[in-house]
Amino acid sequence: MFLSCCIVCILLYHVKGHKNARGKEYFSLLLVSIIIYSFFYSLEICSTELNTILIFYKLQYLGISTIPLFFLLFTMSYSGKKNWLFQPLMIPLFMIPVITILFVFTTEYHNFFNKNISINYIGLFPTFDFDPGIWYYVHLSYSIVCTILGLFFLLSMLQGTLPVFHKQIFIIIFGSFIPFLTLFVHLAEEKPWNIDISPFSFTLSAIIIFIGLTRYKLFDLVPLARSTLFDNIPDSIIVLDRERRIIDFNSSALKNHYLKINDVGKHVSELPKPWCNVLNIEPHTMHKSSIEIKEEIEGSVFWFNVTFLSLYDNHSNTLGIMVILSNITERKYAEEELRKTNEKVNLMAAKAEMANVAKSEFLANMSHELRTPLNAIIGFSDLMLEGETGYLNQKQIKYLNNVSASGKHLLLIINDILDISKIEAGKMEFSFENISLHETVNEVLMTCSSLAAAKKIDLILNMECTIKTIRADKLKLKQILYNLINNAIKFTPQGGRVTLHIESEDDRGIISYIWDFDASDGITNEAYGIETNKTYTKRGTYIVTLIVIDTDGQKDLDTLTLTVQ
Numbered sequence: 001m002f003l004s005c006c007i008v009c010i011l012l013y014h015v016k017g018h019k020n021a022r023g024k025e026y027f028s029l030l031l032v033s034i035i036i037y038s039f040f041y042s043l044e045i046c047s048t049e050l051n052t053i054l055i056f057y058k059l060q061y062l063g064i065s066t067i068p069l070f071f072l073l074f075t076m077s078y079s080g081k082k083n084w085l086f087q088p089l090m091i092p093l094f095m096i097p098v099i100t101i102l103f104v105f106t107t108e109y110h111n112f113f114n115k116n117i118s119i120n121y122i123g124l125f126p127t128f129d130f131d132p133g134i135w136y137y138v139h140l141s142y143s144i145v146c147t148i149l150g151l152f153f154l155l156s157m158l159q160g161t162l163p164v165f166h167k168q169i170f171i172i173i174f175g176s177f178i179p180f181l182t183l184f185v186h187l188a189e190e191k192p193w194n195i196d197i198s199p200f201s202f203t204l205s206a207i208i209i210f211i212g213l214t215r216y217k218l219f220d221l222v223p224l225a226r227s228t229l230f231d232n233i234p235d236s237i238i239v240l241d242r243e244r245r246i247i248d249f250n251s252s253a254l255k256n257h258y259l260k261i262n263d264v265g266k267h268v269s270e271l272p273k274p275w276c277n278v279l280n281i282e283p284h285t286m287h288k289s290s291i292e293i294k295e296e297i298e299g300s301v302f303w304f305n306v307t308f309l310s311l312y313d314n315h316s317n318t319l320g321i322m323v324i325l326s327n328i329t330e331r332k333y334a335e336e337e338l339r340k341t342n343e344k345v346n347l348m349a350a351k352a353e354m355a356n357v358a359k360s361e362f363l364a365n366m367s368h369e370l371r372t373p374l375n376a377i378i379g380f381s382d383l384m385l386e387g388e389t390g391y392l393n394q395k396q397i398k399y400l401n402n403v404s405a406s407g408k409h410l411l412l413i414i415n416d417i418l419d420i421s422k423i424e425a426g427k428m429e430f431s432f433e434n435i436s437l438h439e440t441v442n443e444v445l446m447t448c449s450s451l452a453a454a455k456k457i458d459l460i461l462n463m464e465c466t467i468k469t470i471r472a473d474k475l476k477l478k479q480i481l482y483n484l485i486n487n488a489i490k491f492t493p494q495g496g497r498v499t500l501h502i503e504s505e506d507d508r509g510i511i512s513y514i515w516d517f518d519a520s521d522g523i524t525n526e527a528y529g530i531e532t533n534k535t536y537t538k539r540g541t542y543i544v545t546l547i548v549i550d551t552d553g554q555k556d557l558d559t560l561t562l563t564v565q
Helices: 002-015 024-046 050-064 067-078 087-105 134-156 163-187 198-217 251-255 329-385 394-424 437-454 474-490 536-550
Strands: 114-120 127-132 236-241 246-249 288-297 300-312 318-327 433-436 458-464 469-472 497-505 510-517 559-563
Touching (some): 002 024, 002 198, 024 050, 024 127, 050 114, 067 134, 067 163, 134 163, 329 394, 433 437, 433 474, 437 497
Parallel strands (some): 458 497
Antiparallel strands (some): 114 127, 236 246, 236 318, 288 300, 300 318, 433 469
16 A cells, blocks of 8 residues: 555646656646545555544544545546636535545544444454445545546547547546446455455556556657647648647648648657648747748649747746748738739829820820911901901901811810810919909900800809909909800700809809709709710810819819819
């Protein structure tokens, strides 16, 4: 019996050498409880007096009552179920052993645990004999429940764990099952030579569990629950210990042919290239880092995103590294295609801009070239109509009027094209001066009155503006108003009405020009060609839009807003 106690002490010494082992603290406490039980039971069977035997019997329960507790805590910690230890469960787990110890140490004063205490001389050694009390069966039930729960947690580790760990887990389960079998022998009241074999069974169990834990030097390489490794995700997850040995990996690492099933326990340097290099990369930080690498595998180029996640125990000691490999080859190729497409788009946009500039310059040059002979045609036509070249008959006058009107119309078109070219090229110049708003508006209305009279349209001015003088480019302002009112007259049916409202907001320095049409169809966005329609048959509205935008104004279908300087 003393030999059994010494063996467990040796196991406890070796367990202390595994600093980062999961569940090491509880397994050590379990061994301490077994040592206490074995040691004082050895002293009990060596004693012959009842009082001495009773003392050693009581001291045994410092270990006996806590063995089920520490076994359960060890299995929960080892299997990764330590988070199940919530407060309502912890109270009965610890209270029952404490009450058991109190009842045993005060057994002379009650019958809750022992009744009819005596010495049994049958067998090799005198032993303590008694009739069990009610709390004895509570303690027995508690031991059975803790043992069954511990075995359940160990069995649950088999689900989803790599086959290489199954043998190790089965060894631990077998070692844990021995005291459970001994318990049934005890319940059957079978005691060889009248000796309690429980200390021997606990010692044998501790030896087998220790062998299972340290097999392949994997005591600190605990089989991780597959649920924590996200076995169903496409990324490959590989877990390494501090020595860069492979602990575990998910099924994606197998499917992607990164690792083989027998690579568990190997050092990463033993793996074939490029995985030996990839898994040997030192992370940039102690907690989490991510890098992108490019590797050639069997003649093909692959890109990987490698994430390093450090693993710690409850005391912030580093246990190892979790490496997550994501194949981003397709994404990299897509990014490269997108980059090339963007380059093509930018190149095409640059060419389009160059073509637009060339077009604007061409139109500007052509406009200048056309205006010179056109001015001569208009000038000489007007001179002939004024009689400077002699008498003209009615037929000649009619023809000259047509020539002069057509020339002036063509000159207006050329001027509009020139203005558009200047604005688009960013060369439109503004000449701001102090002008009378009322006078400028009346000049435009006088110019448009003949057009309105031809269609019998009433042209009405509604002036609700407190601003008398504004600072603006008079020619550009008149050009805007003329084009808009001209379009309003054009699209208003004969006999209709066009009203021009002028309002101001003094606090914002804004003048709004609003026109309405007394017509069933009126003017439409399509007729206006506003904003983005660059059809030069609607060049008047397009010029207005460009000038308004160039002067930080706004225009929609029936309202024009200009910022006054």
